[in-house]
Amino acid sequence: MKKLSMLLIVIGLIFISFGGYQLVKTNKAQQDSLSEAEALLTNETSAHPKASNTKEETAKTYMPKAGDTVGILYIPRLNSDLPIVEGTDEDELERGVGHYKGTAYPLQKDQIVLSGHRDTVFRRMGELELGDILTVELPYGDFSYEIVDTKVVDANDRTIIKSTAPKEVLTVTTCYPFTYIGNAPDRYIITALPVES
Numbered sequence: 001m002k003k004l005s006m007l008l009i010v011i012g013l014i015f016i017s018f019g020g021y022q023l024v025k026t027n028k029a030q031q032d033s034l035s036e037a038e039a040l041l042t043n044e045t046s047a048h049p050k051a052s053n054t055k056e057e058t059a060k061t062y063m064p065k066a067g068d069t070v071g072i073l074y075i076p077r078l079n080s081d082l083p084i085v086e087g088t089d090e091d092e093l094e095r096g097v098g099h100y101k102g103t104a105y106p107l108q109k110d111q112i113v114l115s116g117h118r119d120t121v122f123r124r125m126g127e128l129e130l131g132d133i134l135t136v137e138l139p140y141g142d143f144s145y146e147i148v149d150t151k152v153v154d155a156n157d158r159t160i161i162k163s164t165a166p167k168e169v170l171t172v173t174t175c176y177p178f179t180y181i182g183n184a185p186d187r188y189i190i191t192a193l194p195v196e197s
Helices: 002-047 055-060 090-095
Strands: 071-075 080-088 096-097 111-115 133-138 139-153 169-177 186-194
Touching: 002 071, 002 080, 002 133, 096 133, 133 169
Parallel strands: 080 096, 111 169
Antiparallel strands: 071 080, 071 133, 096 111, 133 139, 139 186, 169 186
16 A cells, blocks of 8 residues: 555656646747747837838738747736747647737738637636737737637637638637646637727
8 A cells, every 4th residue: 555655656746747847848938939029029120110111011921930939919907928929739839829820910801810828828818808908019010909709619619710801800719718627628719809099
């Protein structure tokens, strides 16, 4: 009985150590991506303060490659700056908020989809309310969206990813319930519309 207890303790310590390692690794990757995004935004705005292209012209051709750090998602209510990375594979999601490949970017007049893990970048998403603002900061400008709807769908429901052209809609997704351990059965969806400046 004593050997079994020791074995269970050792196994528990291994799991805790592995979980701690993963957490530290993910936090470091996100911090590196955030630093990269801040540098990208600072360099673009200071190096090209009077670029000949308008925001609309730049948006038309803006197509980052998978894995590129592209900007920052700023959430004022949470006082949170989250790096945005092109793609939603595990490697990209470990580094920050993933931009779903094939969906639009601001000013491209279609649906923009951002996804993230509920236990890393989006651990506080449940605190957001209707009317809260989400700001997408990219090299060609800052774009604010007001949350107008939230809902929960099945984790395998891909119907929320669809063209909204010519209407621009920001859709933010994460797993749900927020406190669930393991692969969550649902997905939490936030819908936000552009704030007219």
